[in-house]
Amino acid sequence: MPRDGTINRERILDAAQHLVIENGFAATSLDQVLTAAGTSKGAFFHHFDSKLDLGRALTERYAAADVAQLRWALEQVADVEDPAERVVAFVRCFEEAAEEIMSAQSSCLYVAVLTEQQLVGNGTTDLVTRAIEAWREEIARLLEAAAQDRGLDLGDTDALADHVFVTFEGAFLLCRSTGSPAHMRAQLGVLRRLLGAALGVRAA
Structure with missing residues (x-):
């Protein structure tokens, strides 16, 4: 060691x-x-120093890995020239990695952290908030570029970006409640097709 x-x-x-x-x-x-x-x-x-210190370190590491996964997906689609197709390709990255995601964990640590008042009280949940905001910012940027390129009005792109993130969390809940990890890929596939339709991407 x-x-x-x-x-x-x-x-x-x-x-x-x-x-x-x-x-x-x-x-x-x-x-x-x-x-x-x-x-x-x-x-x-x-x-x-304590169990609470462990909780903070655990959340810090998890949030950093979460944001790193976001950056990885952005890098994977950086060369996609059409902004709308880039959005669809971004979601597809996670759709194709769904089995790997679910084999690594059965749910999301964020849920466990955000429901613990002692972790809320010591500022640990701020780490979660910053990670979620990073997802919102980057996905909204993708959506805004696609909307501008195609002359579309997507409404509140921050809210739509949050919906993309929420799909992951909802899929974890569905997988956990049914005992089937297949829902992660299925829900990301639905999200990809809906975004593709909204952005006018053929065969999304």
Whole structure:
């Protein structure tokens, strides 16, 4: 293990993320995290001051990965010349990665974080807000470019951008409630076709 303990810290965060997504933050005990991570309390407190500190670090890491995934998709479609087709291609990136997304997690950590008053109180949820705003800003930019290029009035592009983000969250809920991960791909496919129709993209 590296002398800075990076591997052990990541193992703790990995274990905590799985448990918090599955059970919620309050229902996840420190002992459960330690058992799942195969580490000790001494090792835990070397990296984290408290369970709340763990919650913040967990959210910070998750939000950073979430925004990185957004940037990845934007890079994938950067060379698509038609702005409207770029919007559709952006959604298709996630549609094609749906199985990978669902194999990595059964739900979204944001839901678990936002329902915990103690995490709201210590500012952890601000990390979630900033990530969501990053998604809104980038998707709205894609939509505005498409609307301008095709002479369309899409109305409130920020709200429409939020709807794209909300589709992910709703799909997680649907997958979780039905026990079928297939809903993620299905819902993203519906979103892609609706956006394609609204933007006049053929065979979207």
